Amino acid sequence: MGGKLFSVSLGNKFKPFLYLFPAAFFLLIFTYYPIFRAIYISLFHWSTDYPKKVFAGLQNYFDILREPLFWKVVKNTFLYSISTIFVSMSLGLLLAIQVNKGIKLGGFFKVSLFYPTMIPMAAAGLIWLWIYAPSYGLLDNFFRQVGLPNMGLLLNANTALWCVVVTAIWKHVGYYMILFLAGLQNIPDALIDVATIEGAGNWRKFRSVTFPLISSYTFFIFIINIVNSLQSVDLIYIMTQGKPAHASKLIVYYIYQQAFRYWNMGMGSTLTTMLALFLLCCVVLIFSTIGRKVYYEV
Amino acid sequence: MIKLISGGLKKINFLAYIILMPFSIIMLIPLLLLISTALKSLPELMNVDFNWIPKEIIFSNFSKAMSVAPFGRYYINTIIVVLMILSVQVVTISLAAYAFARLKFRGRDLLFILFLVQLMIPPQSIVVPNYHTLSSLKLLNTKIAIGVVYFASAYGTFLMRQAFKAIPMEMEDSVKMDGGGGLTAILHIFLPLAKPSLIAFALVSLSYHWNEFFWPLIVTDTVTARTLTVGLAMLTQATESSPEWTLTMAATIIVIFPLLLAFVIFQRKFIQSFMHSGIKG
Numbered sequence: 351m352g353g354k355l356f357s358v359s360l361g362n363k364f365k366p367f368l369y370l371f372p373a374a375f376f377l378l379i380f381t382y383y384p385i386f387r388a389i390y391i392s393l394f395h396w397s398t399d400y401p402k403k404v405f406a407g408l409q410n411y412f413d414i415l416r417e418p419l420f421w422k423v424v425k426n427t428f429l430y431s432i433s434t435i436f437v438s439m440s441l442g443l444l445l446a447i448q449v450n451k452g453i454k455l456g457g458f459f460k461v462s463l464f465y466p467t468m469i470p471m472a473a474a475g476l477i478w479l480w481i482y483a484p485s486y487g488l489l490d491n492f493f494r495q496v497g498l499p500n501m502g503l504l505l506n507a508n509t510a511l512w513c514v515v516v517t518a519i520w521k522h523v524g525y526y527m528i529l530f531l532a533g534l535q536n537i538p539d540a541l542i543d544v545a546t547i548e549g550a551g552n553w554r555k556f557r558s559v560t561f562p563l564i565s566s567y568t569f570f571i572f573i574i575n576i577v578n579s580l581q582s583v584d585l586i587y588i589m590t591q592g593k594p595a596h597a598s599k600l601i602v603y604y605i606y607q608q609a610f611r612y613w614n615m616g617m618g619s620t621l622t623t624m625l626a627l628f629l630l631c632c633v634v635l636i637f638s639t640i641g642r643k644v645y646y647e648v
Numbered sequence: 649m650i651k652l653i654s655g656g657l658k659k660i661n662f663l664a665y666i667i668l669m670p671f672s673i674i675m676l677i678p679l680l681l682l683i684s685t686a687l688k689s690l691p692e693l694m695n696v697d698f699n700w701i702p703k704e705i706i707f708s709n710f711s712k713a714m715s716v717a718p719f720g721r722y723y724i725n726t727i728i729v730v731l732m733i734l735s736v737q738v739v740t741i742s743l744a745a746y747a748f749a750r751l752k753f754r755g756r757d758l759l760f761i762l763f764l765v766q767l768m769i770p771p772q773s774i775v776v777p778n779y780h781t782l783s784s785l786k787l788l789n790t791k792i793a794i795g796v797v798y799f800a801s802a803y804g805t806f807l808m809r810q811a812f813k814a815i816p817m818e819m820e821d822s823v824k825m826d827g828g829g830g831l832t833a834i835l836h837i838f839l840p841l842a843k844p845s846l847i848a849f850a851l852v853s854l855s856y857h858w859n860e861f862f863w864p865l866i867v868t869d870t871v872t873a874r875t876l877t878v879g880l881a882m883l884t885q886a887t888e889s890s891p892e893w894t895l896t897m898a899a900t901i902i903v904i905f906p907l908l909l910a911f912v913i914f915q916r917k918f919i920q921s922f923m924h925s926g927i928k929g
Contacts, residue, residue: 369747369830370759373740376800381766384777391777445671448664455668461915462672465679467922468911470859472877473900476884477678480685480893488681491698520675525922532923574767581773584861588881602772602862609776610866618776625773633768637761 385626391619398613410620419596420604420621426511427601431579434518439572441519442526449527450534464524471521475588478517479504482589504590507597514585514598529571570636577632581625601625685897686710693894709898713883716895718871719902722879725791729864729875730857733795734850740800741849745808746834750820760809766802772862779866793867794875798857804849811845812838848921855918858907876903 367374392410394403414420449459466474481488482504490500503509541559550558583602586592592599592607601621609618680700685693686709688702713719747753748760771778778797779788787793815838823833839846861877868874874882880903884891911918 363753365830366747366751366753366756369743369751371743373744373763373800373805376740376796377763377766377802379781380771380778380797380800381769381774384774384781385769387777387780388774391780441671444667448667451661451664453661453664453668457915459668459672460919461912462676464919464922465908465911466675468855468859468907468918469904470861470877470880472859472861472881473904474678476880476896476900477682479891480897481678481681483890483893486694486893488677488698520678524675528919528922535923577768578770581770583772587862587865588884602775605773605776606862606866609779615776615780622774622776626769629768629773630765633761633765637764 385623385630388619388622388626391615392623394616396614396616396619400616403616406616410616411624414617414620414624419599422596423599423601423604426597426599427580430511430515430518430582430600431576434515434522434582435572435575435579437515438519438522439526439568439575441523443530443568445523445527446530446534450531460524460528463527466521466523467525467528469521471584472588474517474521475585478513478520479589482513505594507595510590510594510598514589517585517589518579518582530568533568573632573636577629577636580629682897682900685893686901688894690892690894709894710902713895713899713902717879717883717899719876719879719899721871722874722876725873726858726875729791729794730854732791733798733857734853736795736799737801737804737853738846738850741804741808742834742839744800744805745812746830746838748805748809749812750830763800763802763805766800767806771797775863775866782867787867789868789870789873791873794860794864794873795857797863801849801853804853807845807849808842811842815841845924847917848924851918851921855907879903 391403393406393408394400395406395409396403445459445463449456449463469477482502484490484502484505485500489503493499493501501509504513545554545559581602582600583606586598586600586603587606590598592603602625605618605621605625608614608621684700684702687705687707688709689704689706692703744763748756748763782788782793782796787796819837819841820833823837828836859877860875861881864873864875865878865881868878871879880899883899884896
């Protein structure tokens with residue numbers, strides 16, 4: 351009532367933009383401008399072969415789409431993200447339900463499950479690199495003790511990516527457990543009260559109130575984290591550098607290699623453009639469907 | 649009847665322990681291995697017979713790690729970077745969140761979504777163009793370069809907007825009756841009342857940037873700006889053959905220790921903050 355009166359009487363159309371300016375300034379320069387710049391550079395050959403930029407039209411795009419390695423990287427990236435996030439979230443939900451039972455040692459369980467979140471990806475990668483180390487590492491030691499041969503799982507093209515997935519799950523699972531714990535505990539009492547007044551039983555309350563509220567939130571988190579996970583790079587840099595035989599190469603590492611190892615900025619920008627456009631499509635899809643719902647609910 | 653219920657309850661709890669116990673132990677194995685390796689001598693490690701508790705516990709790996717790489721310098725750099733990022737972020741997100749939560753203007757919802765795009769496109773994906781921008785600004789290899797791409801935080805704006813929206817209109821009106829403007833309201837009403845969200849954001853931001861690796865790796869190439877995680881990776885990649893694991897694990901402990909210690913001490917606060925935070929960032 352009073353607030354409305356004041357904002358109308360001030361009548362300053364630019365006032366909101368003054369408040370937004372500092373954040374918008376950095377967003378423009380370091381999130382939006384880079385996307386346009388990547389699009390622009392992607393139209394040029396610019397590499398060690400072409401020290402001066404040469405206009406190439408869409409040639410870079412045709413080249414990359416014909417490159418089998420690109421499709422392998424795309425496949426790796428989706429496999430990696432979907433399996434990592436799906437397994438960590440399912441385990442996280444299972445663990446959250448257990449911890450939420452208010453058992454003894456709850457604090458110990460929470461700490462021992464959550465602490466990997468507090469460790470840098472790079473450090474986690476190093477620890478697991480040591481676990482997977484051929485013959486001396488913990489895993490090969492274990493295999494030897496149970497009578498199996500040394501595997502060198504991280505050096506095997508069939509298993510390397512999955513070794514990294516296991517590390518990522520170890521790193522993420524506690525985080526999702528905490529998110530779900532919040533979800534389980536944060537359901538507004540008012541909604542439960544209304545259901546009680548309406549005469550709903552416990553099961554009915556869970557089915558009609560708790561579950562729908564958690565599930566739209568969960569789905570939102572699931573999608574956002576898959577999208578984030580598509581951009582993982584730290585573990586790959588530390589543990590495999592995409593080896594062996596590109597079996598564990600993910601898209602951001604591929605971009606890094608093209609741009610900063612081979613100094614092929616044209617190709618690096620082409621890949622960046624494709625990734626950014628794909629992510630923008632995800633944003634539009636998410637906010638025009640599930641995000642809108644969550645946005646008004648939260 | 650009561651007996652039956654408590655029996656059922658016990659059964660459920662039993663199931664909880666059966667799931668949680670082995671899982672917690674598996675989760676702790678990497679940490680135990682990290683500590684065990686850092687306290688071993690290299691000759692003992694190369695002994696094929698693996699043992700969890702070193703025959704002789706030594707601490708020289710830590711001093712050796714400190715002498716091989718300038719971890720003191722990395723510490724100072726990291727602290728400066730995370731504090732710089734957080735303090736700028738608090739200003740930008742409070743102002744933006746106030747506008748989104750309280751002011752009415754055309755295109756507000758669209759602008760808010762344009763802000764949230766940053767959640768989906770973090771700096772590591774646009775590292776190539778951002779590298780060029782910082783290069784043309786002559787900022788490569790500085791601490792500012794590491795921080796500047798994070799000065800606006802979509803996640804923080806989102807979190808603070810939620811908190812600001814929950815604050816009653818009347819409280820803001822009382823400030824305005826006294827002749828105060830939006831800035832006064834933010835400083836004296838919104839930020840104090842949104843303190844839980846602010847603390848949650850601060851903890852998440854600090855730990856995220858303390859742990860960050862890829863972007864600092866790209867924009868730094870000397871010790872003057874390098875952060876702890878980058879220094880750690882450099883240490884292990886300096887040797888062509890397989891890393892000296894005792895040394896590497898000691899260095900890893902040096903890097904992760906402060907945050908892990910803070911986590912163990914302020915466990916409740918950290919877990920609450922991450923619970924509160926929803927999405928990472």
